[in-house]
Amino acid sequence: MDLTNKDLEKASDEQLLKLVDRNRVPRHVAIIMDGNGRWARQRRLGRIFGHRQGAEAVRNAVKACRELDIAYLTLYAFSTENWSRPQEEIAALMELLEDFLRKEKQEMIDEGIRLNAIGRVEELPQSTREEISRTMEVTRGGEKLLLTLALSYSGRIEILDAVKHLIVSGTAPDAIDEEVFRKQLSTNGIPDPDLLVRTSGEMRVSNFLLWQIAYSEIYITPVLWPDFTQADLYRAVIEYQSRERRFGGLGND
Numbered sequence: 001m002d003l004t005n006k007d008l009e010k011a012s013d014e015q016l017l018k019l020v021d022r023n024r025v026p027r028h029v030a031i032i033m034d035g036n037g038r039w040a041r042q043r044r045l046g047r048i049f050g051h052r053q054g055a056e057a058v059r060n061a062v063k064a065c066r067e068l069d070i071a072y073l074t075l076y077a078f079s080t081e082n083w084s085r086p087q088e089e090i091a092a093l094m095e096l097l098e099d100f101l102r103k104e105k106q107e108m109i110d111e112g113i114r115l116n117a118i119g120r121v122e123e124l125p126q127s128t129r130e131e132i133s134r135t136m137e138v139t140r141g142g143e144k145l146l147l148t149l150a151l152s153y154s155g156r157i158e159i160l161d162a163v164k165h166l167i168v169s170g171t172a173p174d175a176i177d178e179e180v181f182r183k184q185l186s187t188n189g190i191p192d193p194d195l196l197v198r199t200s201g202e203m204r205v206s207n208f209l210l211w212q213i214a215y216s217e218i219y220i221t222p223v224l225w226p227d228f229t230q231a232d233l234y235r236a237v238i239e240y241q242s243r244e245r246r247f248g249g250l251g252n253d
Contacts (some may be wrong), residue, residue, distance in 0.1 A: 008235050016234040020068060024241050026194035028072035029233070030216070031061060032208055035200030035224030048092045053226035055100050064233035065145055066111055072146050072190055076208045080120070080154040094124065097151075098131040105135055112144030118186035119153030146190065155210030158186055187212055195240045197233070199225045217243055 008016070033054060040050030058075065065073045078093065101115070108115065115135045122129070132151075162184035166176060182188065192212045196205070201222040205213065219236040221228075 008238065011231070013231050013234065016231055016238065017067070019238050020234060021241055022068070025068045025070055025237060026217075026240055027070070028074070028191050028193045029065060029070055029195045029197065029236075030074040030076070030193035030209055030213065032076045032196070032198040032206055033057070033225040033228075034198060034202055034206075036226055038200065039224040039226040047089055048096075050226055051093055051096055055096060057225050057228040058100070059104070060228060060230045061233055062113065062145070062147060064230040066113070067230070068234075068237060070145065072148070072193075074118075074148040074150060074187075074190075074193065074209070076153065076206070077149045078119075078151045078153070079207060080152055080157060081207070083123075083152070091125075094128045097149075098128055101131050101135045105138060108135070108139045108142065108147070112142045114139045114142030114146050116146055116148040116190075117151055118148055118158075119151045120157070121151055123152045148187075148190065150208065153208070155205075155207045159211055182211075185211060192216065194245075195219060195236060197221065197236050199223050199228055215245070217245065 011019075036050035036054045037047045038050075039053065040047050043049070061075070062073065064070075077097070082093075083090065107113075115132070117132050117136065121132065124132075132149075162181060165184045166181070171180065187209070192214070193209065193216045196209075196213050196216040196218045198205075198218070198220050201220060203220060205218075217240050219239055221232060221236065223232055
């Protein structure tokens with residue numbers, strides 16, 4: 001049964017789940033979580049209220065991935081550009097991240113979710129680094145979902161760092177191919193995203209996983225991140241399954 005976008009918007013979680021082909025779910029979903037500030041501004045609230053509500057959206061995305069048996073979820077949590085924000089907002093964001101990890105730790109263990117972090121994590125406050133490290137340690141046995149947080153992350157810097165590592169290691173230019181280069185990235189060992197989701201309707205990738213998303217399917221939703229629900233992720237997967245991935249080839253045309 002073909003449904004219009006309007007039908008999908010009105011469909012319940014249960015109806016949407018029936019439309020998902022469990023045999024063709026994306027292995028790796030990456031999300032650019034955008035719109036916290038606008039969500040708060042629309043309600044005449046401070047930006048931190050948007051970030052707090054955004055934490056609930058993270059829970060929704062994780063639950064949806066577990067429901068669909070998606071193995072990898074990567075969230076763009078804090079970019080290198082975000083350091084230019086007011087110090088009060090940055091401090092509140094880091095406190096919110098620490099609080100989120102403390103509260104979710106036991107459920108992550110129970111649900112088989114392993115935490116991972118990429119980016120220049122060493123630039124984060126010490127208390128934040130310590131909470132991330134503790135959570136990674138206690139969840140390292142999780143085998144159902146790898147939840148990766150991109151923190152103080154920049155796709156361009158990641159590529160530059162990879163080039164520097166190859167130069168320092170003395171790797172001969174003729175020995176460098178995609179596989180050799182890929183091993184220098186912070187996502188080494190993680191498959192490239194099949195599906196990239198961006199909220200808030202913005203049409204850009206914002207320096208996120210620039211190498212890794214070369215052939216990712218991109219899904220843009222006008223939903224602001226704090227309003228993102230499990231149903232929204234199901235809709236993204238349904239749209240993903242309606243496409244033919246060609247990887248530069250001719251496909252079935």
